[in-house]
Amino acid sequence: MRAPAVLALAAAAALAVAACAPEDPTTSAPTDQPSATTPTASSDPCATDGLPVRTKGKLTIATDQPVYGPWFEDDKPESGKGFEGAVAYAVAKEMGFEQPDVVWTRVKFNNAIQPGPKDFDFDINEFSITEDRKKAVDFSSPYYDVSQAIIALEGSKIANAESLADLKDARLGAQVSTTSYSVITDLVKPTVEPRVFPNNDNAKLSLQNGQIDGLVVDLPTAFYMTGAEIEGSKVVGQFELGQGTPEQFGLVLDKGSPLTTCVSRAVDALREDGTLDDLAQEWLADVAGAPVLGPG
Amino acid sequence: MPSADAPAPSALQVERQRFRSRQTVRSVLVAAASTAVLGVVLYFAVTGAPGWERVQERFLDPKIAADTFPAILRGLWLNIRLLVVCAICAFALGLLVALMRTLRGPVFFPLRALSTAYTYGFRGMPLIIVIYVMALGVPGLRLAGTPGVLVLGGAAIVLTYGAYLAEVFRAGIESVHPSQRAAARSLGLTYRQSMRFVILPQAVRRVSPPLLNDLVAMQKDVGLISLAGPIDAVSAAQIATGQSFNFTPYVVAGVLFVLLAVPLVAVTDWVTLRAARRQSAEGAA
Numbered sequence A: 001m002r003a004p005a006v007l008a009l010a011a012a013a014a015l016a017v018a019a020c021a022p023e024d025p026t027t028s029a030p031t032d033q034p035s036a037t038t039p040t041a042s043s044d045p046c047a048t049d050g051l052p053v054r055t056k057g058k059l060t061i062a063t064d065q066p067v068y069g070p071w072f073e074d075d076k077p078e079s080g081k082g083f084e085g086a087v088a089y090a091v092a093k094e095m096g097f098e099q100p101d102v103v104w105t106r107v108k109f110n111n112a113i114q115p116g117p118k119d120f121d122f123d124i125n126e127f128s129i130t131e132d133r134k135k136a137v138d139f140s141s142p143y144y145d146v147s148q149a150i151i152a153l154e155g156s157k158i159a160n161a162e163s164l165a166d167l168k169d170a171r172l173g174a175q176v177s178t179t180s181y182s183v184i185t186d187l188v189k190p191t192v193e194p195r196v197f198p199n200n201d202n203a204k205l206s207l208q209n210g211q212i213d214g215l216v217v218d219l220p221t222a223f224y225m226t227g228a229e230i231e232g233s234k235v236v237g238q239f240e241l242g243q244g245t246p247e248q249f250g251l252v253l254d255k256g257s258p259l260t261t262c263v264s265r266a267v268d269a270l271r272e273d274g275t276l277d278d279l280a281q282e283w284l285a286d287v288a289g290a291p292v293l294g295p296g
Numbered sequence B: 001m002p003s004a005d006a007p008a009p010s011a012l013q014v015e016r017q018r019f020r021s022r023q024t025v026r027s028v029l030v031a032a033a034s035t036a037v038l039g040v041v042l043y044f045a046v047t048g049a050p051g052w053e054r055v056q057e058r059f060l061d062p063k064i065a066a067d068t069f070p071a072i073l074r075g076l077w078l079n080i081r082l083l084v085v086c087a088i089c090a091f092a093l094g095l096l097v098a099l100m101r102t103l104r105g106p107v108f109f110p111l112r113a114l115s116t117a118y119t120y121g122f123r124g125m126p127l128i129i130v131i132y133v134m135a136l137g138v139p140g141l142r143l144a145g146t147p148g149v150l151v152l153g154g155a156a157i158v159l160t161y162g163a164y165l166a167e168v169f170r171a172g173i174e175s176v177h178p179s180q181r182a183a184a185r186s187l188g189l190t191y192r193q194s195m196r197f198v199i200l201p202q203a204v205r206r207v208s209p210p211l212l213n214d215l216v217a218m219q220k221d222v223g224l225i226s227l228a229g230p231i232d233a234v235s236a237a238q239i240a241t242g243q244s245f246n247f248t249p250y251v252v253a254g255v256l257f258v259l260l261a262v263p264l265v266a267v268t269d270w271v272t273l274r275a276a277r278r279q280s281a282e283g284a285a
Helices: A002-020 A025-036 A039-043 A083-094 A109-113 A179-188 A200-209 A219-229 A260-272 A275-283 B011-047 B052-059 B062-101 B106-124 B127-141 B149-175 B178-186 B191-228 B233-244 B248-284
Strands: A059-063 A102-106 A122-128 A144-146 A148-153 A172-175 A195-197 A214-218 A233-239 A247-253
Touching: A059 A083, A083 A102, A083 A122, A083 A260, A083 A275, A109 A122, A109 B233, A148 A179, A148 A200, A148 A219, A172 A179, A172 A200, A179 A214, A179 B233, A195 A200, A195 B233, A200 A214, A200 A219, A200 B127, A200 B191, A214 A219, A219 A233, A247 A260, A260 A275, B052 B248, B062 B106, B062 B149, B062 B191, B062 B233, B062 B248, B106 B149, B127 B149, B127 B191, B149 B191, B178 B191, B191 B233, B191 B248, B233 B248
Parallel strands: A059 A102, A059 A122, A172 A195, A172 A214
Antiparallel strands: A122 A247, A144 A247, A148 A214, A148 A233
């Protein structure tokens, strides 16, 4: 009885190996796609029909759920309203995809950065470009320069802070996996352990409850929260991020994606013709006048 | 006199013993072979996958593991402290509620109803929602002297687990044969004394495996308090992952949690074994 069982196990094992070792679609696609499909399009590798997108003729764009203003309006990216919604459609148009050809998909943060195949052509969700992150994913050219800001309730002990030193003893909070949190730990270095929230809704509630003194978010979000969401709150100030390159948002693509150069080219074109500035003006207008918090 | 020890085994018996030892060797060899085959298959299936290098880089980076280890360990310390405090409180609450539910007599109806409603409600309510309500909702009332988010989150865990433990304790109490109580009372022990010296010791011994099992489960669930802001081991790993887009910190946290659980699980197994032995010894005696 035993010997056949071993054989069966070995056979099953061999089958399992065969089943578990498929070709990697993401790495094989780029090599044969341009040569196999349209040799005439080789003059322009970013021609719309030759693009190795997930679904032919469609551009699949991902973002998180929920998404917040002023980046998206009402958690509805397909409306094209809000800065990132508008940028996504502008990039799509630049790449040759009209409004109906854009398919939105919702991808959680961890799924967007995992090493397996991706469910999207690119993901737009306030991803800050850093060298460390570039080891895991591809970023397009930056579409927005962002600074971080801190908001607090009127009358809180840090509401009138003028420098980083004034924030030292405050309990600060930020959303997890954001550069906002790094600002707290690397720049402010408070004496009280900061709080980290899974999303901005929990963070806002904690600020309103007085469980944290200040919440660090990017500047446009700070204005949106204080203006439209949290009554009696104010933007205390924005942070100066050293002398290096400014913090920038980029579109996230799979590591080694064949689309990266084409998406970057589209973003660059939009910056050059002023579209990005216009969209920022339209959706993120009032981010200018926040006082800068220096080391003091 | 050597011949008095035992009669020499018969030829048949010798053959039988030989056959048995041959079978034992054979089954060990087969087990070893099949384990080796499975191991080799898994090794090649995983490392031979086209994306293996990428996965290895993103999940098993020794440098990132070393860099993030201190922060995750600091988070784990919060988990451990919470576990100890919450476990003690939840056990006390569970025992109290179980005693309330097993009280007899019409005068105790309100207590019984209250404890029944509690165990029904909090066993049904997802822990995440209880934590949200306690840690983010209650402070919204702006009552003077509202405790911090750690205490509130801990209370949510105690309330939820107290309901499970109460049912385990109740099952234990009710599994003690009524004759035990009758015998204790007939010896002149009061209700409290018979509970204290006769019923509860037997009840707790019988349900100690499930009680410890709940403790192991609680060890993981105390981390849900991070939903309200405090940084535990898992959210420390999440922070580190967000900075590098590398998942190694999650693996580090996972390994630490397993190491934390191993002693607990071992104790659970030992207690289960001991309880089983005692039960069957009782039966045999």
